[in-house]
Amino acid sequence: MSCSVVVSSPNVFSLPSPCHFSLSSPVLKRKRPAKLHIPVASLTIELPPAVITPAPEKDVVEVEGNGFSVYCKRGSRKHMEDRYSASDDLYEETKQAFFGIFDGHGGTKASEFAADNMEKNVLEEITRRDESDIEEAVKHGYLKTDSDFLKEDLHGGSCCVTALIKNGNLIVSNAGDCRAVISSRGVAEALTSDHKPSRNDEKDRIETQGGYVDMCRGVWRIQGSLAVSRSIGDRHMKQWVIAEPETKVLRIEPHHELLILASDGLWDKVSNQEAVDIAHPFCVGNNKQGPFQACKKLVDLSASRGSSDDTSVMIIKLQKYI
Numbered sequence: 001m002s003c004s005v006v007v008s009s010p011n012v013f014s015l016p017s018p019c020h021f022s023l024s025s026p027v028l029k030r031k032r033p034a035k036l037h038i039p040v041a042s043l044t045i046e047l048p049p050a051v052i053t054p055a056p057e058k059d060v061v062e063v064e065g066n067g068f069s070v071y072c073k074r075g076s077r078k079h080m081e082d083r084y085s086a087s088d089d090l091y092e093e094t095k096q097a098f099f100g101i102f103d104g105h106g107g108t109k110a111s112e113f114a115a116d117n118m119e120k121n122v123l124e125e126i127t128r129r130d131e132s133d134i135e136e137a138v139k140h141g142y143l144k145t146d147s148d149f150l151k152e153d154l155h156g157g158s159c160c161v162t163a164l165i166k167n168g169n170l171i172v173s174n175a176g177d178c179r180a181v182i183s184s185r186g187v188a189e190a191l192t193s194d195h196k197p198s199r200n201d202e203k204d205r206i207e208t209q210g211g212y213v214d215m216c217r218g219v220w221r222i223q224g225s226l227a228v229s230r231s232i233g234d235r236h237m238k239q240w241v242i243a244e245p246e247t248k249v250l251r252i253e254p255h256h257e258l259l260i261l262a263s264d265g266l267w268d269k270v271s272n273q274e275a276v277d278i279a280h281p282f283c284v285g286n287n288k289q290g291p292f293q294a295c296k297k298l299v300d301l302s303a304s305r306g307s308s309d310d311t312s313v314m315i316i317k318l319q320k321y322i
Contacts, residue, residue, distance in 0.1 A: 049229035061312075064292045067320040068099065071295035072312040073303065075265060081108050082263055082312040083115035083158075090123070090166075095321050098123070101178050101312050102232075103263035110233035113149045114158045121145050122164065131167075135247045138164070138173050146232045146243030151223050157226075157234035157241070161192060161261050165321045170259070173245040175230040177264040178251040181272045181320075183257045183283075188276035191248050194264070195230035197222050202229040211240040256290070256318045258283045262298070265311030269302040279315055293316040 023257055059080065060071035066088050074080040082103035090096035100121045104111030122141030129137045142160070158175025172180045173191040183191050197213040198220040206213055207231060208223055216224045222240050234241045260275055270278075278297055282290035295313040302311050 006068040008250055017308075025098060031095075036283070045204075061118040062292070067291075068097075068316040069292035070312070071292065071299050071315045074304075076308040077131075077310060079108055080310055081105065081111055082232070082265075082310040083108070083111040084312060084314060085115045085119055086314070087119060094274055095165070097160065097167070097316075097321065099313055100160060100162040100262060100302060100318060101261045101263055101308070103176065103265075103312070104156060105158070106234075107155070109145050109154040110149060110158035110231075110279050113152070113154065114232045117148065118142070118145050118160065118162060119283040120144050122162070126164075128255075134166075134169075134171055134264075136246050138162075138171060139244060142173065142175060142232070142245045143178075143245050149233050149236070150235055151199075152159075154237070156164045156230075156235070157231040159195075159228055159231050160245070162245075163259060163316065164263060165252070168322065170253055170256075170318070171247060171249050171250055172259075173244055173247040175232065175245045176228045177267070179262060179264070179267050181260045181262075181275060183246070183260075183276040183280055185255045186255075186276065186280050188272040190272050191244065191250075192258075193241075194267075195228055197229050197230060199229070200213055205229075206240045221300050240299070252318050253277075254319070254322060259316040259318055260298075261316070263310065263312045265307050265309035266298055266302050266313055267304040268309065269307045270298060283315060283317055290315060311317065 018128045033072060045150040059074040063070040065086055068086060068088060072082050072083050073115040083102040085100040088097045100118055102111040102114045121144045122138055125137040149209040159178045161178035161180050163180060172191040177196055179194060180191040182191055197200060203213045212221055213220055213222055214224060219227050221227050222237060226237055226241060230242050232243050257280060260279060275298055279294035282294035295315050298313045299311045
């Protein structure tokens, strides 16, 4: 027996049961759910690019060479701005050498550039000139280093002190306040004179060029800014801060024991004679560790006296070059 079902919706269907009834609400038709799209995972997993952290810059540089040693220590600055260069066998000749200390300011670019290029530029100038014109050769080597640095559109500056040893002669040059001190029978002699705005001749030169020198926070400065009057770089001060070095030439004699090249981080706290007094016992005789221990002792002494500057000391045993 069939029966009809009355609903309030237009949907009508039949049931096999023999009954007759009505619904007060519509019958909802069950719908098939929408098809789900599940993407297939790729077998290649893409990782974010690796972050490479550069190796931290050294706070201390220690070098023990053949007849020379270097010790550099960072001060309170974020980066070590001092650099050095050393070639103790120029042209494979044991009696010829080139050494340098480069004290950067306003970053490391100028000191790095000078350390990398000064030796080459000076030696190239020397090959073009007669032996008697060596001071002029060194001068042009410094000036070319400065000119090439400025062409690179880099910033910052660097003081320099260099020592060229050639045919038994010691040629020492500087631009800025790095200093060279020689020990002769234990007596100290400065071979360079610091280029600072407080020097009368430097002050006169700066003022003649339209600049001014005044005391700023206890230090004599050019235009109230830079505390040295000669350097490599410093393009914004180039009208007054020149790269021309002063040079001294002397014959190496048996009584010349050692040469100290150092940045002002040492000389601001340790006198010339005091530095020689400390270094001399370490460097006389056959003590191979002597020059290095002397360098370290001098740097540590400067720090103990309150120096917050980068400090670099190089000691060269001169008897090797006689």
